[in-house]
Amino acid sequence: MLFSNLLSVRLHNYLFYTSNAVFWSCGWGALAVGIWLYTQKNVYSVLAPTSYSAMSAAGLCVSIGAMILIISFIGCASVWLRSKCLMISFFCFVSLLFLIQCMTGIMGFMYEDVVRERAKMALRLTINATYNSDNSRAILLWETWNKMQIDLKCCGVDSYADWFFFPRWKGRRFVPDSCCLPSKFNATMPNSMLNCGKIAHSFTLWHPRGCAEPFTDWLLQHLRIVRVIALLFGFIELIVLASSLRLLCNLHQKETWRRHSSIVCGPSDRKKGSTARNDGSLLAFEVETE
Structure with missing residues (x-):
């Protein structure tokens, strides 16, 4: 009985350490993905609504990664110090993070149409803000539009006709050279x-499709990356929550037994009382944690 309980406690401890180590590694992974999104996937971010740009996805990944690193450190400290207070804090933080990720994932699926509509509105605003050649932002928008139309093989927002109302050549059916079909x-x-x-x-020399759909697909790729990360982390967090809850129960059980033994046996008899007890689970926890 003693051996089986001791083995059970050790397995729960190993499970917690392993899951928390994976959790900690995921924190570094989220930081890496955030930095990658910020440096490699922000080419069209100036055209995107601020709330849905690659910058926002990168910031979200970096924030989640930093939170995970801090929370996993609290989890390790709670076991090293055998602190019930720290373990409760760790359990609450992981639960809160899990709920936030679930809500973010659900809202991402529910509001995908809203993202598409706002992305199209943002494109309409930026296409009309590229005519002022003396403005550095207008120059940046113009260059970004040209790059996007070449890369995504599109022209305008809904079609090339959107450029016909461009202030630089208003009333004339012109488009940027980036709209032309290389073939x-x-x-x-x-x-x-x-x-x-x-x-x-x-x-017939211009790209027939508009940029709204391919641009929004590009934009949603970043949100899907965040959703995949949240799903993966959610699975790991459930394991972390289960193992931390078990350790928390062990800590509470140990604390209750110590309080009871100090009242019944007195401080001088506590150690002797612990070895004389028939409760194998408590004795196993004592052997494992001390």
Whole structure:
């Protein structure tokens, strides 16, 4: 009985240490993903609504990673110090983080259509803010629009017709050269696409689809990355919660037994009382933790 209880306590301790180590590693993983999103996936962020840009996804990953590192440290400290207060704090923090991740994931699925609509509105605002060549932000928007249209093979918001109302050539059916289809021009000639967007009645030379759908798909990729991370972390957090709850019960059981033995036996007889008891689970916990 004593051996089986001792083995059970040790297994729970090992499970907690292992799950908390994985939890801690996930914190570093979230930080790495956040930095990767910030440095590699922010090319069109200037066109995106602030709440849904790659910057926001990167900030969310970095915040989650930092929280996990702090919480996992509290968990290790609670076991090292055998502190019931720290273990309760650890359990509450992990539970709160789990609930936040669940709510974020559910809201992400529910409001995907809202994200698409707001992304389209943001594109309409930025396409009309690129005409002022003396403004550094307008220049950045213009360059980003051109890059997006080349990379995503699109033109305008809904179609190339959105550029017809561009203030720089208002009333004339022109589009940026980035809207032109490379397959329609001679790639061996370096300037074959120069001013291709200003050729009269050249609609067949331009990308037919707008950028709203491919841009929103690009934008939602970052939110999906966050959702996958939240799902993975949620599974690990459930294991951490189960193991920490077991250790918390052991700490509470040990504390209750010590308080009871000090009242019944007195301080001088506590150790002798512990070895004389027939309760194998308490004795096992004493052997394991002290």
